[in-house]
Amino acid sequence: MNGDRGMRGSFGLRLTRDSPWQRLVFGLILLGVGVVFWLDQIGTIDARDYYVWWPLALIAVGVANLLERRWFGAAIWSVVGIYSLLPMIGYSRVPLWRILGLWPLMISVAGVTLVMQALRRSGGRPAFRAIAVMAGNNRRIASQNFERGEAVAVMGGCEIDLSPARIVEEAVIDVLAVWGGIEIRVPTGWKVIGRVAPILGGYEDKTAGAPDGAPRLVIRGSAIMGGIEVRNAESVS
Numbered sequence: 001m002n003g004d005r006g007m008r009g010s011f012g013l014r015l016t017r018d019s020p021w022q023r024l025v026f027g028l029i030l031l032g033v034g035v036v037f038w039l040d041q042i043g044t045i046d047a048r049d050y051y052v053w054w055p056l057a058l059i060a061v062g063v064a065n066l067l068e069r070r071w072f073g074a075a076i077w078s079v080v081g082i083y084s085l086l087p088m089i090g091y092s093r094v095p096l097w098r099i100l101g102l103w104p105l106m107i108s109v110a111g112v113t114l115v116m117q118a119l120r121r122s123g124g125r126p127a128f129r130a131i132a133v134m135a136g137n138n139r140r141i142a143s144q145n146f147e148r149g150e151a152v153a154v155m156g157g158c159e160i161d162l163s164p165a166r167i168v169e170e171a172v173i174d175v176l177a178v179w180g181g182i183e184i185r186v187p188t189g190w191k192v193i194g195r196v197a198p199i200l201g202g203y204e205d206k207t208a209g210a211p212d213g214a215p216r217l218v219i220r221g222s223a224i225m226g227g228i229e230v231r232n233a234e235s236v237s
Contacts, residue, residue, distance in 0.1 A: 055084035132156035153180030163233035167215035177226030195220035
């Protein structure tokens with residue numbers, strides 16, 4: 001996975017065959033736009049009275065992403081839509097420059113996350129350490145006694161393929177995605193435990209269920225305006 005692919009998957013900006021809710025919402029939006037244009041053409045309504053509510057379309061896309069469990073995309077679309085809608089419901093908008101001024105706080109949170117990961121490391125040497133800064137980093141891990149790994153994506157993307165790896169009991173991957181994406185592919189039968197804190201970001205677990213006593217993989221860390229996705233290797237197209 002490169003950085004672009006990872007971010008597209010996190011935002012949910014593209015229509016895919018497994019996204020019926022997005023297709024439904026976009027279809028309804030196009031239908032509504034066409035109806036309003038048609039009624040305006042025949043003089044029944046004034047389209048300008050209705051198109052000022054265009055932010056509702058963004059919120060609808062956010063709801064579609066929410067139903068698809070694309071948390072990052074849902075948050076971004078909904079926040080932009082609500083922000084644009086505020087003047088229409090009688091509220092003044094916070095200046096955009098003040099919102100963008102929060103980026104130093106995001107950097108501080110990322111630093112705290114890295115420090116916490118360093119302090120809570122499990123014993124033993126990690127099987128992999130993948131770092132992608134404004135780039136892509138693809139790793140295939142074949143350890144037959146996988147215990148620990150680390151993945152950091154800053155404005156880039158990491159793709160970790162664990163399909164040939166084996167876990168005896170439990171393994172841990174420390175992750176941090178800042179304006180980037182991390183995709184982790186695991187074998188069917190692993191139980192994935194997500195301990196990821198999303199901060200204007202998203203974490204998605206698309207793996208199949210696992211029985212009791214199955215090998216456990218703990219994903220812990222943060223997604224700060226970025227996305228982290230875990231799926232079974234067999235489900236990757």
